[in-house]
Amino acid sequence: MATRIDSWIWSIRLTKTRSAAGAACRAGHVQLNGVTAKAAAPVSVGDRVTVRLGGRERIVEVTRLISKRVSAPAAAECFIDHSPPPPPREVLASLPRRDRGAGRPTKRERRQLDQFRSGAMLVLAATALLLAGCSSNGGGDEAGATETPKAGSGPQFARCGGLTVDDVVSMSGMPGLKLAIDNTSTCEWRADAQRNGSVSFNWYRGSPIGRERGTEQLSRDSTQDYEVDGQPGFIAHTEGICETAIAWDADFIEISLASPSSPATGPTINQDQLCGAAKRITEKVVKGAS
Structure with missing residues (x-):
């Protein structure tokens, strides 16, 4: 019997709930062999499944088909993990988090967030310029300031x-x-x-x-x-x-x-x-x- 991809990624504990697995599929965060997968897509042994959740990407190869939640040791026997290493704890700890149950940000909060991001970008740019100046004054190889990549700079696509x-x-x-x-x-x-x-x-x-x-x-x-x-x-x-x-x-x-x-x-x-x-x-x- 075929195993649905949402059921499988929940069973091997990539998501906490079956509904979260289905939501990830509907949001386009799950790929099967490089192609965006619907929740009902069947998986087979040897398939590659990519799941993007919580700022991390998990890439696993299917070695066993299951459709029921199992323990972590049992789940580990159902796939080969090809995922890149997670970000350091220091990076994760520095990410801003919104209180549970606070709902969507208000317009005022979004403006404040934009201002915070703009300020952070200025600090990063100033730091890069300072480091570049120090490197040049020290007589070593000259290095120009590295610009922070900007989102939204691409063209408009139909x-x-x-x-x-x-x-x-x-x-x-x-x-x-x-x-x-x-x-x-x-x-x-x-x-x-x-x-x-x-x-x-x-x-x-x-x-x-x-x-x-x-x-x-x-x-x-x-x-x-x-x-x-x-x-x-x-x-x-x-x-x-x-x-x-x-x-x-x-x-x-x-x-x-x-x-x-x-x-x-x-x-x-x-x-x-x-x-x-x-x-x-x-x-x-x-x-x-x-």
Whole structure:
């Protein structure tokens, strides 16, 4: 019997409750083999599951299917953990936290938060300039001040990156794709409910690309530099999956292609063709932005 992904990530204790697992899937924070997963998506042994929760990304490989909550030692036998190390405790302790039950911030609180962030950015910039000046005055190698990446500096993208169903079908070489997910940050085209062939567009704001690249380096066979119109990024692939990402300061887009697969022969699109399609789609999105 198939095991749903929301049930599995709850069973192995990645989320505290089953409802939290379903909410993570609905928010687009769960990926199955590099593709955004719905709560009902079935998982199989050998699949890679990525879950972003609480400011941390967990990457696990399925080794055993379960659908009931088990103890931590038993859960550890159901997956191989490929997650990057968590941030140091000092960093976590420094993050501001809102009191439980306080509700959403008011307009006044949001203005105060914006002012705090602006002040913190000025302090960071001043510190960087001071350190650079000290380094130059000390007679060592001169170092310029490092600018803090800014969120929201990227271009404006049309819905789904400006991609249509005809675009993704013709450029990916995957007939039968249909738009299955369509929101302000994610669009995904699938050939069927089991994602046997898919293309996705993701737009991340305020999330530096370096963290995403580190994750891909841990989970893909190859990760290389890649750019479009002078904007830096990377391309990563493993058998049957190819992903590209292009950055603007602390914003970036990600295009992910998963080849249709046959139980007998595996992916039906070879890796070079798949990554070539990923590049064509990425270039169309970047060049079509305003």
